[in-house]
Amino acid sequence: MDEKYYQLLKKQFDSKAAVLTEIINLNAICELPKATEHFVSDLHGEYAAFNHVLRNGSGSIKEKLKECFKAYRVDQISDLATLIYYPEEKLKYQAEKMRPDVFDTWRQNKLIELLKTTKFVGEKYTRSKVRKALPQQFRYILEELLAEEEFSTDKKDYFESIIKKLLDLKQLSPLMIALADTIRRLTVDHLHVVGDIYDRGPYPDQIIERLMGLHSVDIQWGNHDIVWMATIAGSPLAMMNVLRVSERYGNLDILEERYGINLRPLIDYAKTYYQPTKAFQPIITEGISMREEEKQLLNQLQQATAILQFKLESQLIHRRPEFLLDHRDVLNFIDFDQKTIRLKDKTYPLVDFNAPTLDFEHPEVLTQEEKILTQRLLTHFQSSEKLKKHVDFLLEKGGMYLCYNGNLLIHGCLPLHDNGDLRSFRLEKKAYAGRELLDYFDQKVRESFINPETSDDLATDLLWYLWVGECSSLFGKEAMTTFERYYIEDKTTHHEKKNAYYQLREDPKTIENILENFGLQKDGHLINGHTPIKEKNGENPIKAQGRLIVIDGGFSKPYQKETGIAGYTLLYNSFGMQLSAHQPFSSVLEAVNESRDMISVKRLVDQVTERKRVRDTHVGQQLLKDIEDLEALYAHFDRY
Numbered sequence: 001m002d003e004k005y006y007q008l009l010k011k012q013f014d015s016k017a018a019v020l021t022e023i024i025n026l027n028a029i030c031e032l033p034k035a036t037e038h039f040v041s042d043l044h045g046e047y048a049a050f051n052h053v054l055r056n057g058s059g060s061i062k063e064k065l066k067e068c069f070k071a072y073r074v075d076q077i078s079d080l081a082t083l084i085y086y087p088e089e090k091l092k093y094q095a096e097k098m099r100p101d102v103f104d105t106w107r108q109n110k111l112i113e114l115l116k117t118t119k120f121v122g123e124k125y126t127r128s129k130v131r132k133a134l135p136q137q138f139r140y141i142l143e144e145l146l147a148e149e150e151f152s153t154d155k156k157d158y159f160e161s162i163i164k165k166l167l168d169l170k171q172l173s174p175l176m177i178a179l180a181d182t183i184r185r186l187t188v189d190h191l192h193v194v195g196d197i198y199d200r201g202p203y204p205d206q207i208i209e210r211l212m213g214l215h216s217v218d219i220q221w222g223n224h225d226i227v228w229m230a231t232i233a234g235s236p237l238a239m240m241n242v243l244r245v246s247e248r249y250g251n252l253d254i255l256e257e258r259y260g261i262n263l264r265p266l267i268d269y270a271k272t273y274y275q276p277t278k279a280f281q282p283i284i285t286e287g288i289s290m291r292e293e294e295k296q297l298l299n300q301l302q303q304a305t306a307i308l309q310f311k312l313e314s315q316l317i318h319r320r321p322e323f324l325l326d327h328r329d330v331l332n333f334i335d336f337d338q339k340t341i342r343l344k345d346k347t348y349p350l351v352d353f354n355a356p357t358l359d360f361e362h363p364e365v366l367t368q369e370e371k372i373l374t375q376r377l378l379t380h381f382q383s384s385e386k387l388k389k390h391v392d393f394l395l396e397k398g399g400m401y402l403c404y405n406g407n408l409l410i411h412g413c414l415p416l417h418d419n420g421d422l423r424s425f426r427l428e429k430k431a432y433a434g435r436e437l438l439d440y441f442d443q444k445v446r447e448s449f450i451n452p453e454t455s456d457d458l459a460t461d462l463l464w465y466l467w468v469g470e471c472s473s474l475f476g477k478e479a480m481t482t483f484e485r486y487y488i489e490d491k492t493t494h495h496e497k498k499n500a501y502y503q504l505r506e507d508p509k510t511i512e513n514i515l516e517n518f519g520l521q522k523d524g525h526l527i528n529g530h531t532p533i534k535e536k537n538g539e540n541p542i543k544a545q546g547r548l549i550v551i552d553g554g555f556s557k558p559y560q561k562e563t564g565i566a567g568y569t570l571l572y573n574s575f576g577m578q579l580s581a582h583q584p585f586s587s588v589l590e591a592v593n594e595s596r597d598m599i600s601v602k603r604l605v606d607q608v609t610e611r612k613r614v615r616d617t618h619v620g621q622q623l624l625k626d627i628e629d630l631e632a633l634y635a636h637f638d639r640y
């Protein structure tokens with residue numbers, strides 16, 4: 001036994017009685033039902049839709065209400081659910097619709113329903129956890145109100161006086177809002193974000209801010225997150241890609257307005273050298289209007305940053321032969337006289353390929369003007385306090401993968417050979433595969449932030465590899481055909497061949513082997529995002545007989561026409577796992593006024609034979625160890 005450790009523990013629990021109380025408390029917690037985990041992925045800047053599934057707990061709030069208010073009609077449940085999802089908006093809506101005295105009565109009735117719901121959803125937790133979930137400023141009143149079974153007649157006057165006082169002090173609505181927040185918090189205990197918060201949609205920053213306010217969350221980095229992180233780590237190449245994708249989807253506001261990055265020098269440069277072409281037309285969400293000049297500017301900017309990206313990428317490919325990316329050195333495969341490119345022994349004509357600043361002998365070299373521009377832009381990125389804060393949060397809460405409660409969470413894939421063997425990647429004279437490879441990547445990602453002023457060190461370059469590499473668990477395709485998609489008409493060149501994993505993952509044996517490689521039991525699950533599930537073509541997100549679930553259903557608006565739905569989310573509670581498919585989210589206003597939920601289908605992935613308890617979980621295992629230590633301390637209390 002470690003003397004020091006026990007002495008420290010004794011300081012925390014300074015009497016035998018205190019130790020005993022804690023042992024009993026922890027033991028009781030272990031017997032409670034497992035808390036609910038919520039999984040989302042591929043949010044791609046769609047804040048409103050994400051916020052909605054967070055608020056409705058992917059349907060779990062409604063489930064609870066149906067159990068708690070068995071006699072209620074569907075519309076009564078929906079009405080109460082909306083109040084819990086959007087308390088402020090719903091209260092405002094009712095206030096506008098009702099006479100003041102009717103509104104007061106309505107609020108009093110709803111308060112009783114909210115109290116009942118809070119008690120109901122708090123049942124599976126200890127009283128101390130429920131107490132902690134109550135908002136500080138109303139804790140005392142709420143504890144009083146919640147302590148009662150029903151609004152009993154002998155205490156009727158007492159309650160009425162509390163409510164009247166709250167009304168007089170204009171505190172009834174704030175209290176109801178606080179209760180609704182508590183209910184949501186108690187219904188879903190923990191959120192997993194399986195990658196790709198950034199790109200395509202307009203508000204990734206708002207998503208991060210929302211995540212920062214949650215009490216329990218983890219993130220598995222996606223390829224679209226890692227490139228944004230790489231800008232802070234000092235990669236000009238990743239920065240060009242971030243700029244290019246933002247321009248492609250008409251999202252300059254996130255850069256200029258919200259991260260405060262000055263794009264003026266880039267705009268001047270792009271206007272000087274580029275004219276709009278068809279392939280670079282920005283992709284603008286339906287219903288959003290944009291002036292023609294603005295579209296033209298986005299087009300020019302996208303071209304400029306694409307060429308700068310290809311130049312910088314070529315430099316990286318030359319300095320990192322170990323990345324095996326030679327086949328992606330596209331600028332060096334161009335015949336500039338013929339305006340053709342040679343790829344895999346075939347020659348293709350280039351369409352609208354304009355690169356006025358390119359030196360044909362050394363296509364990877366930046367002009368002096370471009371060097372200065374790139375450095376200025378990178379300094380702007382790295383000086384953005386807000387972006388830095390967001391990236392720090394991603395580093396703190398995120399990782400390449402996560403093992404949690406017996407399940408494995410990875411954004412993309414685990415690189416495999418065609419025969420199912422783990423595919424290794426050789427770096428720094430060592431071959432890494434499976435979990436070891438992902439641990440290596442994880443460590444390098446963190447290392448890349450140690451020297452943000454160096455742009456070409458291995459760790460920073462690896463961040464780019466994670467964006468485009470076949471052995472990247474965040475990407476896992478043979479090549480990213482960005483160049484071909486812009487400049488070659490022949491669509492066969494656009495195809496991005498996926499790593500064998502994406503086929504082999506249909507087989508439960510593959511998943512079992514992978515889980516084993518990560519030290520997990522065979523009955524766990526693997527959870528992926530990254531590849532949109534085309535539900536409208538009959539693709540099933542539940543694969544390998546339920547061992548694998550792919551939850552990228554397309555929160556991303558531009559991808560919804562391909563998937564046919566608007567995102568999957570997964571819930572894992574004490575009864576098992578459940579997948580929800582969502583319909584497109586229109587607006588909070590519609591959700592409130594029409595009490596709409598936008599959940600289309602629910603599918604049971606797995607049902608447990610015995611209700612899972614805390615002791616069967618990750619947290620539970622830790623608690624059991626704590627109990628052991630406390631028991632040892634209790635037995636030899638006087639010795640320490």
Ligand SMILES: O=P(O)(O)OC[C@H]1O[C@](O)(COP(=O)(O)O)[C@@H](O)[C@@H]1O
Binds near residue numbers: 223224477482496
């Ligand atoms: O839809 P876009 O903007 O053309 O982007 C396509 C590119 O995005 C990728 O699909 C990567 O993004 P995802 O991680 O969202 O799949 C690449 O494989 C592909 O080249």
Ligand SMILES: [Mn+2]
Binds near residue numbers: 222530
């Ligand atoms: Mn992805």
